[in-house]
Amino acid sequence: EISLKYGAGRLGKRQDADMKRFRDNRLGAFIHWGLYAIPGGEWNGEMYGGAAEWLKAWAKVPADEWLKLMEQWNPTRFNPKAWAKMAKKMGVKYVKITTKHHEGFCLWPSKYTQYTVAQTPYKKDILGEMVKAYNDEGIDVHFYFSVLDWSHPDYRYDIKSEEDEIAFARFLEFTDNQLKELATRYPTVKDFWFDGTWDASIKKNGWWTAHVEQMLKEMLPGVTVNSRLRADDYGKRHFDSNGHLMGDYESAYERRLPDPVKDLKVTRWDWEACMTVPENQWGYHKDWSLSYVKTPLEVLERIVHAVSMGGNMVVNFGPQPDGDFRSEEKELADAVGRWMSVNGECIYGCDYAGWDKQAWGYYTRKGKEVYMVVFNSPYSRHLVVKTPKDVKITKAVVLNGKEVGVKETARNEYNVDMPAKDPGAPFVIKLQIEDNTNAADKYREALT
Numbered sequence: 276e277i278s279l280k281y282g283a284g285r286l287g288k289r290q291d292a293d294m295k296r297f298r299d300n301r302l303g304a305f306i307h308w309g310l311y312a313i314p315g316g317e318w319n320g321e322m323y324g325g326a327a328e329w330l331k332a333w334a335k336v337p338a339d340e341w342l343k344l345m346e347q348w349n350p351t352r353f354n355p356k357a358w359a360k361m362a363k364k365m366g367v368k369y370v371k372i373t374t375k376h377h378e379g380f381c382l383w384p385s386k387y388t389q390y391t392v393a394q395t396p397y398k399k400d401i402l403g404e405m406v407k408a409y410n411d412e413g414i415d416v417h418f419y420f421s422v423l424d425w426s427h428p429d430y431r432y433d434i435k436s437e438e439d440e441i442a443f444a445r446f447l448e449f450t451d452n453q454l455k456e457l458a459t460r461y462p463t464v465k466d467f468w469f470d471g472t473w474d475a476s477i478k479k480n481g482w483w484t485a486h487v488e489q490m491l492k493e494m495l496p497g498v499t500v501n502s503r504l505r506a507d508d509y510g511k512r513h514f515d516s517n518g519h520l521m522g523d524y525e526s527a528y529e530r531r532l533p534d535p536v537k538d539l540k541v542t543r544w545d546w547e548a549c550m551t552v553p554e555n556q557w558g559y560h561k562d563w564s565l566s567y568v569k570t571p572l573e574v575l576e577r578i579v580h581a582v583s584m585g586g587n588m589v590v591n592f593g594p595q596p597d598g599d600f601r602s603e604e605k606e607l608a609d610a611v612g613r614w615m616s617v618n619g620e621c622i623y624g625c626d627y628a629g630w631d632k633q634a635w636g637y638y639t640r641k642g643k644e645v646y647m648v649v650f651n652s653p654y655s656r657h658l659v660v661k662t663p664k665d666v667k668i669t670k671a672v673v674l675n676g677k678e679v680g681v682k683e684t685a686r687n688e689y690n691v692d693m694p695a696k697d698p699g700a701p702f703v704i705k706l707q708i709e710d711n712t713n714a715a716d717k718y719r720e721a722l723t
């Protein structure tokens with residue numbers, strides 16, 4: 276290993292109570308809300324198919340013109356209590372809120388910039404209202420924070436001169452001040468999820484990313500920080516030059532997931548995926564017909580897929596400029612919530628089971644209980660299960676339902692019966708297992 280000053284601050288998974296809570300929460304929601312919600316993907320009468328929160332870039336809008344949108348920021352239908360109830364009903368245990376996206380507009384009244392809610396017709400501290408409402412419902416709040424800030428004259432994409440050095444140093448101090456402001460004003464925040472850290476300017480300042488992680492952890496003991504913040508001495512991101520994960524969990528799975536057979540390496544560390552409902556829209560876009568919109572079942576499968584590999588999943592919502600949600604998002608929250616209310620025990624507090632994935636779906640595990648989450652029912656009406664050596668299945672029960680038959684068919688192989696009446700929707704079978712490490716071996720390997 277090479278010696279690093281700004282590499283991983285710790286080896287292996289964090290096992291303290293705050294990290295266990297982060298991990299056991301498993302299901303979160305993203306709220307992407309900013310000035311970009313107002314144009315919703317349309318500029319000067321032209322509709323842009325790219326991500327709505329990047330419209331400023333797609334339509335090549337100068338920062339001062341873009342920030343004039345602040346004059347229209349007045350979400351009259353914003354009801355933080357209703358938002359929190361919707362999240363509670365969906366069964367999310369935490370919500371990640373965009374405090375400031377790349378556009379530089381702050382949802383809190385920051386005293387380090389004039390581009391904040393305080394300078395809009397709405398005036399009030401919208402971030403504070405959200406934090407209180409979610410916390411009052413027992414939902415943890417995580418802060419999304421974009422280091423990249425298109426509104427700030429001192430931001431630099433790269434450092435190519437003394438002038439760049441001096442300007443970017445001012446920018447990093449500005450960013451430190453905003454982060455300290457957030458940690459001071461909202462001390463119940465549990466996590467900082469950094470974005471907009473891919474530019475060369477940040478990679479050349481790995482020291483600063485290590486300083487930010489340390490600063491936040493000193494101010495808020497137990498707080499978690501994502502790997503996307505971090506660059507090491509050599510500009511390596513997420514994993515340092517010795518291959519060790521930086522931050523507390525990997526945050527590279529954005530709109531994609533690790534393969535349940537080929538990418539089992541991710542089970543060695545904590546990770547959190549995030550996903551959009553359309554193909555690539557985080558902020559509100561007027562026209563969702565421009566790309567495929569995932570059904571609630573497709574969203575649910577991604578949630579289970581992540582948990583089955585020891586990860587968290589954050590499902591994105593892009594609130595309308597008026598402060599209400601579009602119907603597709605309300606319906607999604609409702610559908611996921613209905614499923615979670617019956618089957619959530621296979622998600623919350625669960626982890627990778629360590630069993631070979633089968634065609635019918637995914638395993639999750641909590642202690643000695645293994646859950647089969649069935650998305651594809653087989654024509655054979657038998658769910659094939661292969662257990663690791665020395666593990667036997669002793670019982671199988673449909674969650675909130677009846678016991679189903681289990682037949683041993685070969686060494687460490689079983690047929691678990693489908694429930695009598697196919698539930699017609701993804702369902703969960705809870706297995707009781709026995710770890711018989713020194714069982715008499717009654718099977719003989721074939722001589723070949």
Ligand SMILES: C[C@@H]1N[C@@H](C(=O)NCc2ccccc2)[C@H](O)[C@@H]1O
Pocket residue numbers: 326328329470473529549557
């Ligand atoms: C969580 C998402 N991250 C932002 C994003 O698009 N990142 C990927 C990206 C990185 C570099 C150029 C374009 C897009 C999106 O705007 C969301 O905030």
